[in-house]
Amino acid sequence: MNHTMNILLVDDHALFREGFKLMLQRCWTMPLHVVEAATAEIGLEAAAHTRFDVIFLDMGLPGLGGIEGLCAFRQAQPEAGLVVLSATEGTQAIRQALRYGAQGYIPKSADSATxxxxxQRILDGEIYEPPPAMPGGEGGEIEAILTPRQIEVLAELCAGRTNREIGAHLTMGDDTVRAHVTALLKRLGVRSRTEAALLAKRRGWF
Incomplete structure (x- = not known):
């Protein structure tokens, strides 16, 4: 029998909590038990009696919110995967949350694939942060993130070509192709060629 994953969702908007819970249930196959809390104080009370695998915490809560609330949850459940939910996607906010104990940072604009x-990364003990903020609307402008050559390589990845095929098509050596692939994966905040291609398609770049 699969282990039921205990999740604490702390957000002061009931409509968001309901939608987020539905998204969780749709994108995750493991049985989930989601406890909702409208304030940090209610969430901390729940955390005092139940061990949670993951805690999703809105940073904009009234009362005990922001970094103070984040630190309180980290102290209450040091073993839980503590994930910040925020409408803010700036690099400074992300770095600050991670510095004070968050294991992940998910913008409220994120889709189910994200x-x-x-x-998955958080349950594997890794840190998750979103790709660099992308100006220019819903999809973001690819030119603001990647160099022209990296864009060409990404297009080849989306077409499913190997490094050797990319090199032949773009007249580059294998080492140069690998360097471009490594650089663009880092810039996009993904770990694999497949993730890069999926991200590009989600954002409508190709």
Whole structure:
């Protein structure tokens, strides 16, 4: 029998909690038990009586919110995967949350694929942070993130070509192709060629 994963969702908007819970249930196959809390104080009370695998915490809560609330949850359940939910996607906010104990940072604009990836990484003991903020609307402008050559390589990855095929098509050596692939994966905040291609398609770049 699969282990039921205990999740604490702390957010002061009931509609968001309901939608987020549905997204969790759709993108994760493991049985989930989701406890909801509208304030940090209610969430901490739940954390005092139940061990949670993952805690999703809104940083904009009234009362005990922000970094103070984050630290309180980290102290209450040091073994839990503590994930910040926020409408803010700036690098400074992300770095600050991770510095004070968050294991992940998920923008509230994230889709189910991003949520699934983040949750898997966190359960694997890794840190999750979103790709660099991308200006220019919903999809973001690829030119603001990657160099022209990296964009060409990414297009080849999306077409399913190997490094050797990319090199032949773009007139580059194998080492140069590998360097471009490594660099663009880092810039996009993903770990594999497949994740890069999926991200590019989600954002409508190709």
């Amino acid at each position: 949520l699934r990836e983040a949750l």
